[in-house]
Amino acid sequence: MIPLFPAFAEDLGTTVSVDGISIKELKGVTFTIACREVKTEDEGPLKVDGKLITEGSVGLLDRVLKSESKVEIIITNVRSEEEAEELKFNGSRIESVSKGAKKYVYRFTAEAVE
Amino acid sequence: MKKFILAVIMISCLFSYAFAEKITITVFTSPKNVYVDGAAVKGVKDFEYEAKKQVEVASGSSDDLMIAYEGYIIKGTITLDSLSPVLDKHLKEGSTFNLDYFEAEKEGSNVKKTVFSGCKIIKSYFSYEGPDKTVSKYIFRAQGVAE
Numbered sequence: 271m272i273p274l275f276p277a278f279a280e281d282l283g284t285t286v287s288v289d290g291i292s293i294k295e296l297k298g299v300t301f302t303i304a305c306r307e308v309k310t311e312d313e314g315p316l317k318v319d320g321k322l323i324t325e326g327s328v329g330l331l332d333r334v335l336k337s338e339s340k341v342e343i344i345i346t347n348v349r350s351e352e353e354a355e356e357l358k359f360n361g362s363r364i365e366s367v368s369k370g371a372k373k374y375v376y377r378f379t380a381e382a383v384e
Numbered sequence: 385m386k387k388f389i390l391a392v393i394m395i396s397c398l399f400s401y402a403f404a405e406k407i408t409i410t411v412f413t414s415p416k417n418v419y420v421d422g423a424a425v426k427g428v429k430d431f432e433y434e435a436k437k438q439v440e441v442a443s444g445s446s447d448d449l450m451i452a453y454e455g456y457i458i459k460g461t462i463t464l465d466s467l468s469p470v471l472d473k474h475l476k477e478g479s480t481f482n483l484d485y486f487e488a489e490k491e492g493s494n495v496k497k498t499v500f501s502g503c504k505i506i507k508s509y510f511s512y513e514g515p516d517k518t519v520s521k522y523i524f525r526a527q528g529v530a531e
Contacts, residue, residue, distance in 0.1 A: 283515040298513040305478060305506055307525060315475075323513075347467040347510075347518070349427070355467040383476055 286322060287344045288330055288362075297373055298323040299345060301359075303383055318359060318380040323373055331376045335364040343378065358384040418462055419484040420470050425462065429519075431485055433460030433500070435529055458500065458526040463519065467510060471522045475505040483526070502527030 286293045301320030322331065322343075334341050343359040361381030368375045418425040435458045441450055460483075462471070474481055483500040507523040 284512040284518065298511070300511040301509075303475060303508045305475060305504075307504060307506055320510075345510075347512070349466040353426075355469050355472060357467065357472065 282348050282350070284348070285346045287346075288334065289341045291330055293322065293324065293328060293331070295325040295328060296322065297325055301345070314382040318383060320359075320378055320380075322376040322378065324376070325373065327367075327374050328376070331364050332367070335367060335376070338363065340381075343380065360384060415488050417486040419486075420474075421481050422484075423470060425464070425468055425470060427465040427468075428462065429465055430463035431460070431487070433458065433485075433498075433526075433529070456529075458529050460500065460524050460526065462522045462524070464522070465520075466518055467520050468522065471505055471508070474503075475508055475522070478504065480504055483524070496531070499530045500524075500526040500528070501530075 284296075284299055286296055286299055299320065299322055301318065303315050304317045305315050322328075324331075340361045340363055343362045344356060345359070346354055346356045348354040359378070359380035360383070362378050363380075365377045365379055367377075416428050416431050418428050418431055435456045437454060438457050439452055439454055441452050462468075473479075481503050483503045485498045485500070486495045487498075488495045503524045503526045505522050505524050509521040509523075510519070512518045
């Protein structure tokens with residue numbers, strides 16, 4: 271849990287940053303994390319995948335997709351003025367992008383969640 | 385007289401201390417409440433679980449040592465209006481926890497308590513489409529359940 275100053279918590283909801291750069295045109299986020307029931311030590315999740323939904327195309331995400339490089343995606347969910355939860359997706363790759371009605375859907379996978 | 389008053393004050397202090405240690409007041413903020421290892425989980429929107437009888441097969445290092453036995457598969461889903469730090473921690477660490485579920489049949493009625501032991505988060509799902517359209521789901525498996 272991250273303690274927040276009220277001044278920073280004007281926008282309740284969810285924010286996404288990729289390698290420290292905030293995605294401003296964000297419309298929505300979904301992700302699933304599946305784990306093996308019997309986990310060995312230091313074993314990461316079985317599967318992590320998700321979607322970043324934006325209003326327009328995002329240059330940064332397009333570059334990550336083209337270069338096939340790994341990035342760190344941080345999803346911050348602000349519950350109230352005092353509470354927020356942050357999930358860090360390490361070793362993330364943008365796998366594809368699709369265009370819909372007034373939205374772009376970037377699909378991603380990750381190696382680990384911190 | 386002074387000694388008597390002093391004794392009464394001391395006894396009342398001891399009693400209030402003893403009761404203060406024992407009494408726990410639980411405030412239910414919604415009809416469905418979930419506690420993980422005694423701590424309340426915030427923003428619970430829904431809770432459901434099922435226990436299915438199933439034949440499980442346990443095997444050793446060799447195929448000759450396979451044992452079939454009847455057991456219960458206990459699986460549940462906690463639906464929240466946000467991510468939960470405590471459930472995310474268990475998801476990341478793969479740690480085991482105990483879960484208490486309280487549900488009132490209707491407002492003002494008795495609260496039914498269900499206790500799950502040996503729980504593990506096996507899957508989580510999160511969806512954000514705006515501050516009012518945020519849903520997270522945590523799917524867990526438990527080793528035991530008691531009502």
